Amino acid sequence: QSALTQPASVSGSPGQSITISCTGTSSDVGSYNLVSWYQQHPGKAPKLMIYEVSKRPSGVSNRFSGSKSGNTASLTISGLQAEDEADYYCCSYAGSSSVFGGGTKLTVL
Amino acid sequence: EVQLVESGGGLVQPGGSLRLSCAASGFTVSSNYMSWVRQAPGKGLEWVSVIYSGGSTYYADSVKGRFTISRHNSKNTLYLQMNSLRAEDTAVYYCARVIANDWYFDLWGRGTLVTVSS
Numbered sequence: 001q002s003a004l005t006q007p008a009s010v011s012g013s014p015g016q017s018i019t020i021s022c023t024g025t026s027s028d029v030g031s032y033n034l035v036s037w038y039q040q041h042p043g044k045a046p047k048l049m050i051y052e053v054s055k056r057p058s059g060v061s062n063r064f065s066g067s068k069s070g071n072t073a074s075l076t077i078s079g080l081q082a083e084d085e086a087d088y089y090c091c092s093y094a095g096s097s098s099v100f101g102g103g104t105k106l107t108v109l
Numbered sequence: 110e111v112q113l114v115e116s117g118g119g120l121v122q123p124g125g126s127l128r129l130s131c132a133a134s135g136f137t138v139s140s141n142y143m144s145w146v147r148q149a150p151g152k153g154l155e156w157v158s159v160i161y162s163g164g165s166t167y168y169a170d171s172v173k174g175r176f177t178i179s180r181h182n183s184k185n186t187l188y189l190q191m192n193s194l195r196a197e198d199t200a201v202y203y204c205a206r207v208i209a210n211d212w213y214f215d216l217w218g219r220g221t222l223v224t225v226s227s
Binding site: 102103 | 144146153154155156159165167169170171203208211212213214215217218219220
């Protein structure tokens with residue numbers, strides 16, 4: 001149950017696009033299309049942004065998109081806005097369990 | 110309103126026990142998969158445990174044998190019994206609803222802080 005690997009930080013200017021990677025193994029990300037992404041602002045609970053690799057829940061902006069290739073999933077945020085500044089976590093099903101990534105701090109410059 | 114509210118956190122000595130509760134409203138706990146996820150201060154999210162609607166339970170290796178997840182159907186409440194607590198168990202504990210088969214957390218509580226220290 002090792003954590004998925006995410007970059008510790010990414011940054012971008014308003015209006016730009018950024019991508020956060022999430023690398024797992026053939027036992028988790030690579031085996032299931034069950035990757036989800038969560039946004040967390042300081043002191044708040046996580047919020048679901050993407051599920052099943054690329055699906056968006058109702059109410060989540062279409063600026064958020066997800067994809068997967070092999071053992072690596074990615075979250076792309078286009079048209080960066082100030083309110084996107086937060087921590088982002090990927091998560092994968094791993095057989096009757098879940099494994100999270102270490103988290104990525106997004107800074108909007 | 111559909112929501113989850115955790116309680117029961119606090120300060121406990123190493124080796125001690127604590128039981129967390131998660132009261133649900135707006136949906137039925139026993140009809141859903143429910144999980145506990147924790148976050149150590151300044152650290153990332155860590156999955157802790159899940160209980161299936163059928164009652165099966167699963168745990169992270171880090172808590173297996175020490176923590177027990179359960180639910181009380183008539184109270185519509187999820188629990189986490191934590192025994193033999195260690196300093197590294199210090200964290201905010203969130204309960205979350207898991208969408209079965211699709212395996213994602215669609216509803217989260219606000220969390221309750223557990224501090225293990227002498």
